[in-house]
Amino acid sequence: MSTNKPQVAIIGCGYSGLAGIRRCREFGVDCVAFELANEVGGLWVYKEEIGEDEYGVPIQTSLYQSVRTNSPKQTLEFPDFPFITKEDTCYPRHTEVGRYLNEFSQHFGLLPKIKFQHYVTCIKRVADQWELLVTNLRDGTNETYYFDGVMICNGHTAKPHMPNVKGSNRFKGRILHCHDYRRNDIFKNKKVLIVGKGPSGIELAYESSLVAMATYISCRSEDGSSLPKVISKPKIKEIKECQVIFTDESQEFVDIIVFCTGYQYYFPFLDDSCGISVDEDGQVINSLYKHFINIEQPTMCFIGLFQRTIISFLFDLQVQAFLKIFTKKISLPSKAEMLEWLKNENDRQKRNNIPKNRYYHLSANIVEYFEDLTTFARLKNIPPVLFKIFRQNERTYTENFYELRRWNFEILDDYNYKATLKQTEY
Numbered sequence: 285m286s287t288n289k290p291q292v293a294i295i296g297c298g299y300s301g302l303a304g305i306r307r308c309r310e311f312g313v314d315c316v317a318f319e320l321a322n323e324v325g326g327l328w329v330y331k332e333e334i335g336e337d338e339y340g341v342p343i344q345t346s347l348y349q350s351v352r353t354n355s356p357k358q359t360l361e362f363p364d365f366p367f368i369t370k371e372d373t374c375y376p377r378h379t380e381v382g383r384y385l386n387e388f389s390q391h392f393g394l395l396p397k398i399k400f401q402h403y404v405t406c407i408k409r410v411a412d413q414w415e416l417l418v419t420n421l422r423d424g425t426n427e428t429y430y431f432d433g434v435m436i437c438n439g440h441t442a443k444p445h446m447p448n449v450k451g452s453n454r455f456k457g458r459i460l461h462c463h464d465y466r467r468n469d470i471f472k473n474k475k476v477l478i479v480g481k482g483p484s485g486i487e488l489a490y491e492s493s494l495v496a497m498a499t500y501i502s503c504r505s506e507d508g509s510s511l512p513k514v515i516s517k518p519k520i521k522e523i524k525e526c527q528v529i530f531t532d533e534s535q536e537f538v539d540i541i542v543f544c545t546g547y548q549y550y551f552p553f554l555d556d557s558c559g560i561s562v563d564e565d566g567q568v569i570n571s572l573y574k575h576f577i578n579i580e581q582p583t584m585c586f587i588g589l590f591q592r593t594i595i596s597f598l599f600d601l602q603v604q605a606f607l608k609i610f611t612k613k614i615s616l617p618s619k620a621e622m623l624e625w626l627k628n629e630n631d632r633q634k635r636n637n638i639p640k641n642r643y644y645h646l647s648a649n650i651v652e653y654f655e656d657l658t659t660f661a662r663l664k665n666i667p668p669v670l671f672k673i674f675r676q677n678e679r680t681y682t683e684n685f686y687e688l689r690r691w692n693f694e695i696l697d698d699y700n701y702k703a704t705l706k707q708t709e710y
């Protein structure tokens with residue numbers, strides 16, 4: 285690269301990577317984005333295949349064929365680029381989200397910055413630069429690049445978290461993780477056990493209940509909507525050849541077990557010199573200031589680790605905050621102060637008994653985090669109306685799953701919105 289501008293590498297072109305590319309130019313920063321797929325959108329590019337792709341790279345997307353968003357489009361659009369859906373719904377199908385991200389990329393001229401089918405295999409700190417090893421999947425050649433900064437935007441729903449359940453290796457039926465689930469014909473006339481009652485568990489139990497002979501859902505902490513035609517079970521005690529025994533000693537014959545037990549944060553390309561490690565369950569990343577700046581090497585950031593949030597606006601603000609630090613428009617506190625912040629944050633999570641797999645769930649603290657981030661980075665916060673819509677959506681999701689996608693939202697001004705419940709079926 286032959287410019288005098290600072291250079292940033294962006295790994296991945298889903299919501300977070302696209303937010304990154306969009307803002308670089310405004311800060312006078314050059315960027316190159318590496319994306320292993322041949323199009324933008326990340327998770328929102330549906331693939332029928334599971335396992336590995338033609339190049340031996342693990343399939344990243346966890347989308348299934350019928351997915352609609354579970355958050356309204358107002359919380360999925362980027363600033364200055366409204367999400368206009370073709371269908372009359374605030375909860376678009378995955379194809380609409382993919383289309384929106386494509387149009388966003390074209391509108392802001394992001395595509396020339398992207399090296400498609402380029403797989404980042406190693407990021408290393410070398411002198412005062414970042415060295416990237418990248419495989420060009422088209423011709424199999426390895427390329428080396430050097431950058432001043434790095435935005436890690438590789439997503440967090442590509443590596444399944446599979447719990448170790450006694451007896452699972454002797455089960456004669458089929459076991460899979462929802463990462464590999466695509467369509468509900470696999471449930472037809474079967475007895476299905478869904479494990480985990482997060483969003484995937486609830487959605488797949490619903491999908492199964494439409495066609496299966498019987499659907500059970502096993503969860504270890506009871507919360508969330510109950511579904512007609514789905515029988516609730518406690519945690520699994522043991523799996524036998526054709527049966528599952530639960531902790532209340534009840535037993536059920538099942539043909540398929542789908543683990544909807546979440547995902548792991550995974551950065552196989554980070555060399556030790558990056559100063560980043562992830563706990564053994566893949567749930568918490570060490571050494572991040574405000575959950576996105578690498579304390580050891582602050583020219584590296586992680587965009588989009590949070591779940592249960594207003595993703596588009598949050599990722600956009602994190603990107604802008606990083607670019608302000610990177611271009612020295614604002615400064616970070618000392619390393620000791622950042623580590624002190626991290627300690628206090630970890631203490632707060634422990635005090636509130638937040639399990640590790642909810643470390644990055646932002647919902648309860650969403651307003652505080654946005655306020656803190658925008659104050660720190662001297663950025664304009666998002667309008668309060670978005671938090672209000674977010675809250676109503678979260679409430680409906682837990683209380684009445686069937687109602688969720690019948691809601692329609694209309695933003696009236698920065699503080700007010702109108703919500704109407706459509707009379708259609710789910």
Ligand SMILES: Cc1cc2nc3c(=O)[nH]c(=O)nc-3n(C[C@H](O)[C@H](O)[C@H](O)COP(=O)(O)OP(=O)(O)OC[C@H]3O[C@@H](n4cnc5c(N)ncnc54)[C@H](O)[C@@H]3O)c2cc1C
Nearest residue numbers: 296298299300319320326327353354355403404438439588
């Ligand atoms: C089934 C499902 C439905 C969801 N629905 C919603 C929803 O309705 N609302 C919501 O707010 N959130 C939802 N989410 C959460 C979702 O994670 C976010 O919506 C968002 O897509 C995350 O964007 P991202 O850019 O961080 O990651 P991703 O979209 O996963 O993008 C990461 C990109 O990085 C690329 N990549 C990874 N490794 C490399 C590498 N080594 N080299 C080069 N490229 C690489 C991948 O190919 C991918 O394109 C859903 C998640 C799932 C699993």
Ligand SMILES: NC(=O)c1ccc[n+]([C@@H]2O[C@H](COP(=O)([O-])OP(=O)(O)OC[C@H]3O[C@@H](n4cnc5c(N)ncnc54)[C@H](OP(=O)(O)O)[C@@H]3O)[C@@H](O)[C@H]2O)c1
Nearest residue numbers: 352353354447480481482483484485504505544545546591
């Ligand atoms: N648009 C959509 O419709 C849609 C569909 C699917 C997913 N998503 C999104 O995808 C992301 C991931 O959702 P997810 O549901 O796959 O993961 P998740 O939110 O991490 O939920 C995982 C669930 O598995 C349970 N679990 C974990 N280990 C377990 C064990 N050993 N035994 C029993 N249960 C166990 C957890 O229970 P605890 O609660 O007890 O920890 C939790 O309920 C979220 O952002 C979600 O919004 C969206």
